[in-house]
Amino acid sequence: MKRFFSVALGILTAIGGFVDIGDIVANAETGARFGIAHAWVLLVGVVGICVYAEMSGRVTAVSGRPVFDLVRERLGPRMALANLAGSVLVTVLTLGAELGGVGLALQLATSVGYLLWVPVVAVVLWAALWRAKFSVLENVFGLTGLALIVFVVAFLHLGPDPGQLWQQAAHPGPPQGEDWGTYWFFAIALFASALTPYEVFFFSSGAVEERWTARDLITSRINVFVGFPLGGLLAFALMLTSATVFHPLAMSVDSLSQVAMPAVLALGELGLAAALLGFFAATFGAAMETGLSAGYTVAQYFGWSWGKLRRPREAARFHTVVLGSIVAGVAILMTTIDPIQLTEYTLIFSAVALPLTYLPILVVANDRGYLGNRVNGRTANALGIIYLIVIVAAAVAAVPLMATTRMGAG
Amino acid sequence: MLLGFDLLDRQIVDRDGQPVGKVDDVELGYDADGVPRISALLTGQRVLGRRIGGGLGRWIAGVAHRLAGPGDRGPVRIGIEQVGRIGSAIDLTVSRGDLPEPPLETWLREHLIGRIPGAGHES
Numbered sequence: 001m002k003r004f005f006s007v008a009l010g011i012l013t014a015i016g017g018f019v020d021i022g023d024i025v026a027n028a029e030t031g032a033r034f035g036i037a038h039a040w041v042l043l044v045g046v047v048g049i050c051v052y053a054e055m056s057g058r059v060t061a062v063s064g065r066p067v068f069d070l071v072r073e074r075l076g077p078r079m080a081l082a083n084l085a086g087s088v089l090v091t092v093l094t095l096g097a098e099l100g101g102v103g104l105a106l107q108l109a110t111s112v113g114y115l116l117w118v119p120v121v122a123v124v125l126w127a128a129l130w131r132a133k134f135s136v137l138e139n140v141f142g143l144t145g146l147a148l149i150v151f152v153v154a155f156l157h158l159g160p161d162p163g164q165l166w167q168q169a170a171h172p173g174p175p176q177g178e179d180w181g182t183y184w185f186f187a188i189a190l191f192a193s194a195l196t197p198y199e200v201f202f203f204s205s206g207a208v209e210e211r212w213t214a215r216d217l218i219t220s221r222i223n224v225f226v227g228f229p230l231g232g233l234l235a236f237a238l239m240l241t242s243a244t245v246f247h248p249l250a251m252s253v254d255s256l257s258q259v260a261m262p263a264v265l266a267l268g269e270l271g272l273a274a275a276l277l278g279f280f281a282a283t284f285g286a287a288m289e290t291g292l293s294a295g296y297t298v299a300q301y302f303g304w305s306w307g308k309l310r311r312p313r314e315a316a317r318f319h320t321v322v323l324g325s326i327v328a329g330v331a332i333l334m335t336t337i338d339p340i341q342l343t344e345y346t347l348i349f350s351a352v353a354l355p356l357t358y359l360p361i362l363v364v365a366n367d368r369g370y371l372g373n374r375v376n377g378r379t380a381n382a383l384g385i386i387y388l389i390v391i392v393a394a395a396v397a398a399v400p401l402m403a404t405t406r407m408g409a410g
Numbered sequence: 411m412l413l414g415f416d417l418l419d420r421q422i423v424d425r426d427g428q429p430v431g432k433v434d435d436v437e438l439g440y441d442a443d444g445v446p447r448i449s450a451l452l453t454g455q456r457v458l459g460r461r462i463g464g465g466l467g468r469w470i471a472g473v474a475h476r477l478a479g480p481g482d483r484g485p486v487r488i489g490i491e492q493v494g495r496i497g498s499a500i501d502l503t504v505s506r507g508d509l510p511e512p513p514l515e516t517w518l519r520e521h522l523i524g525r526i527p528g529a530g531h532e533s
Contacts, residue, residue, distance in 0.1 A: 067419060072432065074420045077462050080419075132530050224440065269427035303432030304422055304515070313529040316519035323522075369416075370498045387451075 008220055013347055014227020016145025016233065020286035021101035022094070022193035022350070023235045024279065025343045031187045031242030033170035034175060041187045042239065044390070046232035047195025050224050051383045052195070052358055053203050055365040057220035060204040061212040062371040068300040069372065071360040083360070084301045086353045088294055091198050092325045093346040095290040097307065099125070100339025101283035104256040106118065109276050114339065115161075122330045124364040125287050129322055132294075134209070134308040143287030148278035151237035154266035160244045168243065177250065185401040185408045188394045191350035194232065195391070198270035198293040200357060205296040209307050214374070241266075254340055287329075294325035344407060350399040354391045360381050362388060367394040420487065421451060422500040424506040431486065431512065433500065434458040451493065451500070454485040454512060477513040486510055 013051045030038045046193045056067045063070070065122055068087075072080035088097065103114030110117075168175070173181040207220065241262035248252060256279060263271035273372060292308065299306035304316040333339065362384045365376045402408075422430040431453035438450035456478075460470025486509060494501040523529050 065498050069421055077419060077434075077458060080468075081462060128527070129438060131531065210456050302455070302458070304512075305429040309532070311517050311530055311532050312526070313524050316515050316523040319523050 001149070005383055007219055009139055010189050010219060010223040011227045011230070012188045014088065014223050015143035015230040016148070017138070017280065017285055017289070018199075018228055018231020019145060019148055019234050019238075019278075019282045020094075020193075020236070021097050021283050021339075021343050022196060022347050024101070024238060024256070025340055026186070026190045026193040026237040026347060027235045028242040028253045030190055031192070031239035032246035032258075033178060034183065034186065034258055034272070035243045035247045036165055036239055037168045037172050037175065037183070038187055038190055039169040040172055041190045042194060042232060044169065045191045046229055047383075048191075048387045048390070049195050049199065050228050051380065051387055052361055053228065054221060055199055055361050055380065056200045056204040057207060057212075057224060057385065058217060058366055058374060059218055059361070059370065060207040061217050062372070062374045064208065064213070064216050065370070066201070066296065066300055067361055067364065068201055070364045070367075071129065072301055073365070074363050080112065080301060083356045084297055086356045087201070087297050088195055088325075090350050090353045091201075091290050091294045091297070092328050093332065093342070093349060094196065094198060095287055095294065095325055095340060096291055096329035097343040098287035098344045099326075099329050099331050100342055102287060103333070104277040104339055105276050105283060107275065108257055108260065109280075113334065115333070116291060118330055118333050121284070121287075122326050125284070125291060126326050129288060129291055129308070129326075130319070134288075136404060137288060138206075139286070141213035141281045144281035145278060145285055147274045148234045148237070148282060149280060150236065150263050150267065150271055150274035151241050154263045154271055155237055155244065158241065158244050158262065160240070164320045165240070167192075167278055181401060181405045182408050185405045188398050188401065189347040189353050189392055189408070191390075192347045192354065193265065194235070194396075195354060195358075196350055197353060197357040200361065201293045201297055202289045205293070205300070205307075209309050217374075219356030243369045249306045256340070262372060283351045291322050291326055291329075295319070295322040305373060341407075348398050348402050348407075352395050355388070355395050358388060413430065415452075416496065417448070417500075420496075422451065423499045423501060424502050424509075425494070425504060426506070428479065428506045430488075430502065430506055430509060432458070434485070437460060437487065448490055451488040451489055452485045453488065455483045455514065478519050479513070 006101060059070065060066055075083060079205040086201040099118055099121055100114065103117040106112070106117040174180055212220065238259065242253060242259070245262045245265060260272055262276040295318045296306055298321045304317045305315045307315060312319045332342065364370060366381065368375055417436060418433055420433050421489045424430050433451045434454060434457040435452040436448050437450040437452055440446050440447050440481065455474035456471045459467040462470060488502065488509065492504045493503050494512060
């Protein structure tokens with residue numbers, strides 16, 4: 001029974017934890033501008049994160065080592081250092097974007113400017129990572145993130161036109177007034193939002209902290225194959241509501257308050273409250289995960305002791321990196337860059353860095369030295385290779401598309 | 411055993427499973443018959459910096475050297491006799507406390523992390 005609850009909790013946390021500021025922004029923006037003509041991209045992204053999260057969960061459960069730990073052994077110290085630099089840069093940028101998202105959610109709830117909230121949020125975040133029991137935090141924020149279900153309810157309330165939505169989904173491509181360049185630009189942002197690199201680092205490091213063994217493989221798979229797709233459903237609800245409300249009016253979404261608007265239209269103040277709670281929990285939860293992930297990757301490259309379960313003084317280098325990345329995240333926001341814009345840039349940089357994360361996972365998941373007979377089967381390898389091709393294509397196209405479409409402005 | 415594939419860059423953990431560092435380099439010696447043998451594992455940013463090479467490598471090694479201070483005894487050396495099993499990590503037969511502590515960890519604990527309230531509490 002206890003096991004059942006832990007699995008159920010894992011699933012619920014994965015659902016709430018899947019959505020972060022990147023998913024919120026990318027889904028709402030594409031929904032408004034393109035209807036749900038990008039629905040297939042979200043589906044492709046969710047399957048991709050499932051394929052690779054399953055691999056990294058398996059590697060960790062069987063070998064007892066987190067994925068990034070093994071990356072250096074297989075890439076060598078130089079390549080792995082370049083990989084580390086890219087991953088940490090993207091993770092810290094993401095942390096900045098998540099902090100900005102928390103600030104914006106609080107601004108909407110209190111009318112106090114987000115820049116005033118950011119330092120407060122950063123201190124609370126740091127204190128949480130310093131002292132609080134992580135499993136409790138993860139569960140609290142994962143469960144609270146489920147408040148985003150309000151967008152599913154709102155979608156049903158809004159009385160959408162299924163025929164028209166089906167028309168958009170079944171005919172992928174730019175609607176009138178948009179071109180293929182912006183269509184693909186947003187496709188890449190959406191894809192990157194589903195496959196955010198910190199998710200796999202966090203997933204496998206968390207598994208080490210919870211001392212998973214080969215017996216936990218089934219738990220890992222259930223979390224991944226049930227939790228992430230349901231999380232993807234919440235992201236899809238954001239796209240659907242945005243497509244229902246904003247697309248017919250040819251409006252674009254460029255603030256968090258607009259993302260919440262469909263929930264307000266459908267359910268009034270209660271809808272607003274649930275949406276803000278969901279945004280807050282999803283972004284704060286993701287800020288915790290990115291802060292820890294920066295520490296995990298650096299410590300695992302150098303072989304330092306790391307983790308939430310150790311006393312901070314026994315993992316001084318790890319905690320210094322975590323502290324440093326929170327400070328860096330705050331510093332990025334203090335340049336007064338718009339957090340939504342920061343999120344857009346972060347997604348594009350993530351897309352560029354994706355091969356750095358996913359190629360080594362595929363290599364390690366085929367290594368009998370670590371995994372014995374638990375190496376990738378044919379299906380996992382076929383999917384892994386197909387996705388790697390897609391990931392590389394997205395990485396190569398990201399910057400040229402960013403330049404030619406001027407960040408999707410067309 | 412392939413040196414580059416099975417030993418270099420692998421995580422070293424002590425007998426309690428606590429991380430010690432990575433195998434940043436190995437020390438080779440010769441036995442009585444003149445056959446080269448691995449005599450020790452070396453770990454620490456100084457050795458790593460040498461392997462990375464170039465300006466960046468020199469910088470990493472330089473910082474590590476400065477942090478080690480005047481009583482610098484060189485990189486952490488783990489004699490091959492202290493190595494137990496080699497699996498997905500390298501298990502030592504000794505405890506982490508018996509080995510010299512990496513200077514960066516000591517410095518950060520004394521100057522930053524250890525000074526923050528709650529540093530000694532498990533969460």
